[in-house]
Amino acid sequence: MLLYNDLFLNKEEVHISHEDRGYYFGDGVYEVFRIYNGKIFETEKHLQRLKRSCEEIQIQFPYTIEEINDKLLQLVQKSFVHEGTLYLQITRGVAPRSHVIPKDIKPVVLAYCNEVNRPLDKMQSGIKAITQEDIRWLRCDIKSLNLLPNTLAKQNAVNHSAEETIFHRDGVITECSASNIMIVHDGEIHTHPVNHLILNGVTRAVVLKLAAKAGFPIKEHPFDLKQLNRADEVFITGTTVEITPIISIDQLIVSDGKPGKITRELQNLYEKLITS
Structure with missing residues (x-):
């Protein structure tokens, strides 16, 4: 199960555009969260850092902290991960390749969970x-x-x-x-x-x-x-x-x-x- 923008989809249903600027330029930010006992650890700190990263590279943060937190909680529940990680990335969005940052571009959000044992x-x-x-x-x-x-x-x-x-x-x-x-x-x-x-x-x-x-x-x-x-x-x-x-x-x-x-x-x- 993945979170792709506002939708919860199976992996085979997610299609990344070849014009996503994350693919061309690495134009995006990410966070990796730990999941312990089915709960996300230090969610607030991770999301505040994610929001700051977006601001520093001038990506419009697509949700409020409360909205994205709710989506991540749903993702963990739908993924049935007890111990593992949650990966979340936000790219600037989809546009024809150009070094100039396009106007009115919509960010692309992708998140998923993995079972990962503690080291x-x-x-x-x-x-x-x-x-x-x-x-x-x-x-x-x-x-x-x-x-x-x-x-x-x-x-x-x-x-x-x-x-x-x-x-x-x-x-x-x-x-x-x-x-x-x-x-x-x-x-x-x-x-x-x-x-x-x-x-x-x-x-x-x-x-x-x-x-x-x-x-x-x-x-x-x-x-x-x-x-x-x-x-x-x-x-x-x-x-x-x-x-x-x-x-x-x-x-x-x-x-x-x-x-x-x-x-x-x-x-x-x-x-x-x-x-x-």
């Missing part, structure tokens, strides 16, 4: 990562469909027997190919501040709130490769990865090569949150 094994054991210069555009705060640099970075990690790529700009750590990153040093949590160089991750915000409530010191400031390599703990946050420890970076072991104490505590707090 419990990776969350328990940790993953390997590599580093790479961040040469993407300077509006990483917009969750747009232009994900080729992220895709290539993720594939580069796989090619090096790793599972995530950590980006840096002139040595300053920004984020990862598909997640935000945090480090722990002397009991303090460090992460890049929210600006145009990173996506303001929903899970990132949830984790920082949990950490603050638990009394962990937090520093939202730039840190570099040297600090990354000296970190006591490193972990990533994201809708699909939740809180996943990194135990190796560029084939160098992080600390003792095991997920750290603070990472474990945050995982426990997150678990309590999503099951409450």
Whole structure:
């Protein structure tokens, strides 16, 4: 079952126009929501970010927050997904190919659900990562469909027997190919501040709130490769990865090569949150 504009349709009933600007230019935005126990997690934060992304690239948001929220709830119910993800994208719409943004164009909305298991094994054991210069555009705060640099970075990690790529700009750590990153040093949590160089991750915000409530010191400031390599703990946050420890970076072991104490505590707090 898919949501296509205002209709709930079976997959075979949905036909995407060859003139959709999302196809030509990646001219659109998207969100990925987590579904726990048949309920959408942090819906409001995701939808507010989606609305902001639309505004930043001048796409008219086609619904009110309440209207799109209601449609997504119906989609989950109709899809019978208990544990998984919900993908939602809005493209600028259908028009003859032109770099100039057409006037009076109607956005195209597409959403669907998938059964996706939580990455419990990776969350328990940790993953390997590599580093790479961040040469993407300077509006990483917009969750747009232009994900080729992220895709290539993720594939580069796989090619090096790793599972995530950590980006840096002139040595300053920004984020990862598909997640935000945090480090722990002397009991303090460090992460890049929210600006145009990173996506303001929903899970990132949830984790920082949990950490603050638990009394962990937090520093939202730039840190570099040297600090990354000296970190006591490193972990990533994201809708699909939740809180996943990194135990190796560029084939160098992080600390003792095991997920750290603070990472474990945050995982426990997150678990309590999503099951409450």
